[in-house]
Amino acid sequence: MxxxxxxxxxxxxxxxxxxxxxxxxxxxxxxxxxxxxxxxxxxxxxxxxxxxxxxxxxxxxxxxxxxxxxxxxxxxxxxxxxxxxxxxxxxxxxxxxxxxxxxxxxxxxxxxxxxxxxxxxxxxxxxxxxKLESQTKISFNPHYDMPVDLSGEEEALLLMLQGHGQANIQDINRFIGKRSAFSTLKILLEKNAILVEEKVEENYRPKTAPFIFLHANVLTESAIAQTLESLKKARKQLTLFEFFLSETLYHAEPKASMEKKELLERSQSGEGILRALIDKNILRTEEIEIGRLDFSHDQEPVIFDLNEAQEVALEQIGQQLRGLKPVLLHGITSSGKTEIYIKLIEEQLAKGNQVLYLVPEIGLTTQLITRMKRAFGDRAGIYHSKFNDAERVEIWFNTLHDKEQSFQLVLGARSAVFLPFRKLGLIIVDEEHENSYKQFDPAPRYHARDVAVVLGQIHHAPVILGTATPSFESYFNAKTGKYALVELTERYKNISLPEMVIADVREATRRKQMKSLLTPELFEQINTALANDEQVILFQNRRGFAPYLQCATCGWIPKCRHCDVSLTYHKHRGAMICHYCGHTESLSGKCGECHSEEIRTRGFGTEKIEEELSLLFPEAKVARMDLDTTRAKKGYERLIYQFENKQIDILVGTQMVTKGLDFDNVSVVGILNADQLLNYPDFRSYERSFQLITQVSGRAGRKNKQGRVVVQTTQPKHPVLHEVVANNFTQLFNRQMAERKLFKYPPYFRLVKIVIKHKNQERLNLAASQLATLLRKNFGFNILGPEYPVISRIQNWFQKEIWVKLERDSKLGQSKKQIMGAVSQIKSMPNHGNLIIHADVDPM
CATH class of the missing domain: 3.40.1440.60 (PriA, 3(prime) DNA-binding domain)
Structure with a gap:
């Protein structure tokens, strides 16, 4: 610097x-x-x-x-x-x-x-x-009530935006006749009168729930007495009204309202009885904002006593943190890592320090964040990319300024590492192994876990990395002394680990025992769970009805016209969709080559599983959790609410079902196609398979029940599956480390992936070959490629990759300068004007 x-x-x-x-x-x-x-x-x-x-x-x-x-x-x-x-x-x-x-x-x-x-x-x-600029789009905030104290310029600008809907800053400059309107826009932003660029307001709404209040006609003691008298002939209505009064107005700690769901559940009354009281103007209902993260009103913080293993882990963490060395907290699923985090956060908040709590995807960790909000109330703030601009700016300044109402605990996804902390005392990276911490596009292509470690060094704040399935890089750092290691090997309250069964799909198919997509083992377990009024989660990491369609006559497969990938069939939309660019084609029912009508679906996604389960278990309520069903407003929260309240018996989903969910009544988890994970062409595929299967298995068997997990595969003897069953992370780690050391892969070497793109394939090939030649002058045989990736064309851009392996003890800064120097040299050559090249350090 x-x-x-x-x-x-x-x-x-x-x-x-x-x-x-x-x-x-x-x-x-x-x-x-x-x-x-x-x-x-x-x-x-x-x-x-x-x-x-x-x-x-x-x-x-x-x-x-x-x-x-x-x-x-x-x-x-x-x-x-x-x-x-x-x-x-x-x-x-x-x-x-x-x-x-x-x-x-x-x-x-x-x-x-x-x-x-x-x-x-x-x-x-x-x-x-x-960070406004000339082309930034500005629109009027429809929720803003124009006060009378606006300046003439401010009022004119808002009226213009109301009439035009949206305008960029260049147009606004011309409208008000000034060289720059930034100062006026800044004032209107502070007043929350305008919205900027991404119309996030349309995608984010505060979460609400219906609350029950006394009607305005029944607010006095005499009115209440008359109402009680009038209900004597309607015993059920009287019972409900008396219960409501006992829990609100006449409670030891009086309050004005009660959530409708809680009132009906605790009073054991029906919706019709409540509706009758509302129709009689005795009670009234009102939608109240309870926050997007769904923590109940008037609910006291849940205080957990740590068990002996947690107390030991907490003490070990405290000792290690004094040396400011990052701590890897490796605790098996349901071992109670969150309770330890809460104790550590309490210590920092008592000192007046700030805490950053990172989660992989904040929208998929509803239950965790609910617990944090209950524990720390208004001292906790959420930093979320789906919040509107005004909310994000408010949290930015709240974090920056030392005010009485400032947030001490900030929960956020990867972008929260950029907040302006003034007194950072602790950083927690939950589920540190998750790929979601990696930013892929656009630059900077950072990994929030690694940035958090550096952020901790800058602020002299300790960093805790928590997970049940550590990334190999973090575990390697712990084993070599760069990080401290603390392990939790017992489940909280001695809850048993789930019983795991490997089901051989090939053998079941040979014996004609398959029930549609289910092996006999999984079919039987689902039947038993439903008979016991328990719930089931099924995991398949592919959405849609079928990964692709194929002509049974000539073998033709419909592909995207913009990407080198087959179109995924979505039955509910009657369309074939590209999951890379969004291109959509209607289903004609005929082959695009031979015009045969013998079109077959190949493979299965979550949509097909949902349909098949509804046929196999017609009495069960089946729902699907994937990008398609959670895209709508409140889609994810609605599914969580329904599953928590046992309105869903079987939940089918993609990776969404593996993250941040804790349901007491889930007894069975099924993984429908483990082969898809194990056979992915990537040197991390075994590591990720272990992580994903272990994480989704952890959804089963909470509280007082041992769960059951069925893993369907055509490779029942695969070593990774047996390591998952034995919960033997160390064996997998040691075996994979030997391979990675031999073939020069992380954590023994660092990787830089260079992606080259061009809309002309010939020019791409030429540029990629020239770049590889330049790089080999400095890095020799540690250059791989250029090669086409699995998907060689996306949105009409052809792409190739070159991978550079760098020794850990090499001069990384100098090596990166050599890489970027070669990139600059290629881009400056004739005919390479439309070439796109970027470097991805530590690619995932």
Whole structure:
């Protein structure tokens, strides 16, 4: 980092080393939200010199007509060398820095490690409302009530947006006749009067639930007495009304309302009885926001006593954290890791520190976050990409400023590592093995777990990585002393691990014992569970009805016209859909080659499983949890609610069913096609298979019941399956480490994947070959490729990959500079203008 990054901006005349003259000019190097390798220098006009600081946003013109909100990165008095005119900063947006020194240090590390630019990090790190640009789309917030104290310009702008629906900032500049409207837009953003770019408001709504209140006619003691008298001939209504009064107005801790679901369950009354009281204007119902994360109103925090194993683990973690070495908490499923986290969080909050709690996908960890909100209440905030701009900006400033109502605990997905923490005391990375922590596109292609470790070093905050199935990299770091290792080998309250059965699909098929897609073992277990009024979860990691269709006459398979992949058949939509670009074709019923009508489905997805189960178990309520069924508003929450309340008997799903779910009544879990996991062409396939099967198996057998897990496969003797059954992670780890060391794969070597794309296949082949030749000059036989990936064309872009293996003890920084130098050399060659090349460090 430059020593003068945080140069004090004193104002005496300074000697300009470049032009050897006395200079009073102040210059700012700024970061633009663009994938540019350098910062750009602007002159700070005299009127801004007293207020400008590193870390604040300024408005600058870039190019002929475009304006951006840039971030001040460095202040200095060195006049730039060159024949170009230096532009002035147009406006200063902030009074105080919105990006801290610690954040800029982290950004620089990201640039160096992940081969990206500061502009790309800036664009990824800040909420979109904090980085406006000329082409940013602005729309009127329909929930905003216009007050009378708006300025004429503000009111005119809002009326224009109401009439036009949406406009970019360039159009707004023309409308109000100003060079830049950023200052006005900033004020309207602060008032929550406008929405920015992604119309997230349409995809996010606060979660609500119906609550029951006394009607306005029944608010006095005399009115209540008259109502009780009038209900004497309607005994069931009277009983329900008396119960409601006992739980609200006449409770030891009186409250105004009661959730409808809780009222009906606890009073053992029916919907019709409640409806009668509402129709008589005795009670009324109102939808109340309970938060997207579904934690009940008026519910006291659940206090858990740690068992002996948890107490030992907590003590060991405390000892290790004092040395600021990251701790890997390896605890089997249901071992009670969350209870340990809560104790550690309580310690930090009592000291006035902040805690960052990372989860892989915040939308799929509803139950976990509910527990955290119950435990820590308003001190816990959620940072979620699906929240609207105003909410994300609010959390940003809430985290930055030390105010009474500021969040101390922030729960978030991977982007939460970019928040401006002021006093970070602890970082928890839950389910650290999850691929969701890796950002794939666009840059920076970072891994939030690894960024969290560096963030902890910057803030001198301890880091805990928790999981039941560690990533091999993290476990290797623990075994070699880079991380500390704490293990939990007992389930909480001595709950038994599920009984696991490997079911041979090939043998069952040969004996003609298959029940549609189910082996006899799984069919019998589902029958038993349903007979005992228990629930079942079935896992298949492919959505849709069938992975592809095929002509039985000539073998033709319909493919996407934009991607090199077959179309997936979705029966409920009557269409074939590409899962890579979204291209959709209607089902004609005829072969595209020979026009035969003998079209067959091949394979099975969650949609087909749902249909088959409804035929096999007609009395059971079957539901499906995948991207198709959870895409709608509240789709995921609705399924969770229905399953929790036993309105669903069998839940079929993709990886969604493996994450963050804890249901007391689930006794059977079925994995319908383990081969699909084991045979994926990737050096991590065995590691991921073990993780996924173990995680989904952990959904079975909570509380006082031992669960049963049936794994269907055509490879019943596969060593990974037997290691899962024996819960022998160490054996799998040791076996795979020997292979990876032999073939130079992580964690013994680091990988950099270089992806080359072009719409012309011949030009792609030429560029990829030229790049591989350049790289081999520096890395020799540690270059793999260029080769086409499994999907060689996506959205009409052909692509190839080159993999570079780097020794762990090599000079990584120098190696990456050599890689990016070769990339720059290729891109500068003639006829490579439309070539796209990016590097992915530590690819997943």
């Amino acid at each position: 430059p020593k003068d990054l945080f140069l004090p901006h004193s104002k005496p005349d300074k000697f300009c080393e470049v032009c050897n003259t006395m200079s009073t000019d102040l210059y700012a190097d700024v970061i633009l939200p663009l994938p540019l390798g350098d910062q750009f220098t602007y002159r700070v006009p005299p009127e801004f010199q007293a207020s400008i600081k590193v870390g604040i946003r300024v408005i600058v013109q870039f190019g002929a007509r475009k304006f951006f909100s840039a971030l001040v990165y460095r202040l200095h008095t060195n006049m730039p060398v060159g024949s170009f005119d230096i532009k002035d900063i147009d406006a200063v947006l902030d009074q105080e820095p919105i990006v801290t020194q610690a954040q800029l240090i982290l950004w620089e590390w990201l640039v160096d490690y992940y081969c990206c630019t500061l502009g790309e990090v800036y664009k990824a790190a800040l909420p979109s409302a904090l």
